[in-house]
Amino acid sequence: MNDNTNEKFHTGIETEITSAEKDAVQEAFDAIEPAEGAKARMYANILHKASAESERAQVTTSTQEPEKSLSSPISIASSDAPVTRRRSTKAPLLRVTRWALPMAACLVLLIFGIIKMSGHKPVDIIDTQGGDPTNSAIAAGAQQPAPITGYGSSDALKKATGLYVQAPEGTEEVLYCSVGTDIAEVSFTVNGKQYTLRASKRADDFSGLFGEEINHTVADKENGAVLTALRDEGITYNKIEWKVGDTNYVLMNTDGAGLNGIMNVYKMVK
């Protein structure tokens, strides 16, 4: 097809489509609405997955560089399963993992080796998966999310950040990580509800919880703990903030544990 014919064809299909058609299809896509609470649930899962991925990368690195393993964060045995969402049946995936996981592990080792030798940034690897041919555009002031690093225990996290957070005994899905360099975080599940405890010496609000403040009460006079309820998109979120010495703590729940739920957990972690 020469350029001229191509142009006619181009003009053909693009002019055949009316704005009414476009509107109808656009409306059809716009009618797809996430389930209630999806926004917060997905966000919590993203942090879980990112933390677990960071942890896996560190395990791979420490396998490749045994001389650094003592000072590196170690792997953990605790579950890092994302929270409170129905999972679809994915049996075929399990069959594939028999051979795919060892192969993927070898590939990761190989890629890390290549990166180390060539000094390339990991962006080059992930780009091949992401598939954006325009991704070479780089601008000043571009997005750079803070790194989340997973740790195997509260001690390992303390060693890295100087901050101590500990999941209460008997809790499930415990995951330790640092956010940037100055926030230590542990997330865990109690009675099916997920809680996140953060510690930092920062004076600003490092909870990351935003929304319309609907309640603000003293939760514990002894500790000066303050309970704040926030609302967004009809869903209520709770956080309790307090200070011990020069360290600020915040305990959060975003999946509807209620005041009693967060207060009970506060009593376990304070």
Added chain:
Amino acid sequence: MPSISANAEFEAFYERHWRYVYRLCFSFMRSEADAEDCAEDVFVKVLTGSYEFADETHERKWLCVTASNLCKDRLGSYGRRNVESLDADDAPEIAAPEEDGDDLEDVREAVLSLPPKLKDVVWMYYYDGYQTDEIATALGRPPSTVRNQLRDARKKLEKALRNNHP
């Protein structure tokens, strides 16, 4: 945004795009759980990678290509192309807004039923408003292929669209 953030930049990024990515993933996966799972994985890539975006348009284009590739890979991995769910609990959950008329519902069903290879073209053309040449560049397909795919998709949507706008 009422979520636990990695940092302000990522939180703002998520705020800008979460609904867009979810919709795109749902249009491929046709299940709330799978759509959320795929959308999460797209954002995990952003969070754990060292991506730099020139502007919001660049962000959207990257998210669109990455999410559609991820969904197509996932559909391929599960062998779920044109296969009905085996489990009643995992049956496709297509949200049906009560106030929508039947005609819009027909269009939506027709759009969601498109094969994955046409769906990304339809999404980018109709929803994002890209021209066919831009779609071709983004998806790495010849422009003539994109136009043919758009034409094929339109044929498949024809009946529903005719009912919606006679």
